Amino acid sequence: MAxxxxxxxxxxxxxxxxxxxxxxxxxxxIAGFGSSMLFGTIVGSLADKQGRKRASITYCITYILSCITKHSPQYKVLMLGRVLGGIATSLLFSAFESWLVAEHNKRGFEQQWLSLTFSKAIFLGNGLVAIIAGLFGNFLVDSLSLGPVAPFDAAACFLAIGMAVIISSWSENYGDPSDNKDLLTQFKNAASAIASDEKIALLGAIQSLFEGSMYTFVFLWTPALSPNDEDIPHGFIFATFMLASMLGSSIASRLLAHSSPKVESYMQIVFVISSAALMLPVVTSFLVPPSGVKGGSISFSGCIQLIGFCTFEACVGIFWPSIMKMRSQYIPEEARSTIMNFFRIPLNIFVCLVLYNVDAFPMTVMFGMCSVFLFVASILQRRLMNVAEIHKSRSPEWSAAKEMTSEADPLNP
Structure with missing residues (x-):
């Protein structure tokens, strides 16, 4: 993550x-998201088939090569780096989580511990490590004046260290060890699982809508805060975002530690808040007159937007451990990486379409579109909660538990 x-x-x-x-x-x-869309499902299936440990090592190697390409100002070389980065991103958001869930179950640990692990991983990885990384990057670029390529060299070093840890300390695990299915069969089984289970389909749609908006935000926040080439401290602002994300993951940790409210319930509120946060740039464009002065420090409008962006990042901090929890509940183990990368296909299509038309639409339109998608995610989250409750009420375990309760309490109708 560093x-x-x-x-x-x-x-x-x-x-x-x-x-x-x-x-x-x-x-x-677009090249990065496109490559994640085209190759992500393939590498996810290979992770299930060839091993999640091997896939995690492949992530480190691929991302190191992507960092090396950043030294070249040649457009084609940078394009190659984005393709490699897209493949690495697919592995980052599937292989590691799949390895963790499989290893957790193999060792017979309690399921509640998995929620705590997810929360701590996001708190440290998406919070503390991200803050330190942002400040360290700012130190390399601004304080040491090593140039904007220095953080990529530092990233390659951390990736190499991570690869050494994986090689020396991880055991290997796989998806379904009982057969030797080819990739096409794995794709068909994953697609069939999504199509036949409304909970998985809803979860995929929710993830795509939220992450699509999130990755669009990653592209937009820099030009949004410096529309007139204002001199903004990129590393410091990024660290602030990550502090907000860490706060969100801390809130999620407390929510997941209790049985009530359920994750399907409180995530509806999170999506509504995140929708309102990304609508703020649209509102400020009408209420705050734009500054025509080039350069200088961040504007008053930028400060207001920054508050909204930090709120959105707090929602991101809550989202990650919560979506991990729901994925561990609803996605079958034998094709976990494959299905998780299937979820990334629509989000990558969405982001590619947005970035392809980045010059055609004003920034306010793109933020407004993201806001609408997040609101739709809250509606789908409510549907997921209802479907999960219906499925639970029809399960034999629930019926047996209800029957035992009725027998124990004769006054219970």
Whole structure:
């Protein structure tokens, strides 16, 4: 995660220092999301088939190669780096979680511990590590004046350390060990599982809507806070975002530690709040007159938007452990990585479409679109909660428990 977070604040900035405009940078981002969409499902299936440990090692190698390409100002080399980065991202958000869930179950640990592990992982990985990474990147670029490529070199070093830890301490685990299905069969089984179980389909749609909005935000926050080329501290702002995310993961940890409210219930509120937070740039564009002065520090409108962005990042902090919890409940183990990467296909299509038309639409339109998608996610989350309750009430375990309760209490109708 340190290797990933070190790169985040400086991707857009690095490309701009090489002289590329917003449209060209958008195409580079499209290459990353497009490669994640095209190759993500394949590498996810290979993770289930060939082993999650091998897939995690592949993530480290692929991302290191992507970091190396950042030294070249050549557009084609940078494009190759984005393709490699897209493949690595697919592995980051599937192989590691799949390995953890399988290892947790193999060792016979309590399911409640899994929720705590997810919360702590997000608190540390998406919070503390991300804050330190943002400040360290800011130190390398601004204090040491090593240039915007320095964080990518540091990321490669951390990825190499992580790979050494994985090789030396992890055991291997797989998806379904009982057969030797080819990739096409795995794809068909994963697609069949999604189509036949409304809970999995709803979960995939919710994840796609939220993550699609989140990745669009990753591209938009820099130009949104510096529309007139204001000199903003990228690393410091990024660290602030991660502090908000860490606060959100801390809230999620407390929510997941109790049986009530259920994760399906409180996530409805989280999606509504995140929708309102990304609507703030649209509101400020009407209420706060734009500044025509070039350069300078962050504007008053930018400060207001920054508050909304921090609120959204807090929602992101709650989202990650919560969606992990729901995935552990609803996604079958034998095709976990494959299904999780299937979820990423629609979100990558959405982000690619947005970035391809980045020059065609005003920034307020793109933020408004993300806000609408997040509100739709809250509606689908409510549907998921209702479907899960219906499924639970029809399960034999629930019926048996209800019958035992009735027998124990004759006054219970």
């Amino acid at each position: 290797g990933d977070w070190l790169q985040g604040p400086y991707v857009y900035y690095l490309y701009s220092t090489y002289g590329f405009g917003k449209g060209e940078i958008g195409q580079l981002f």
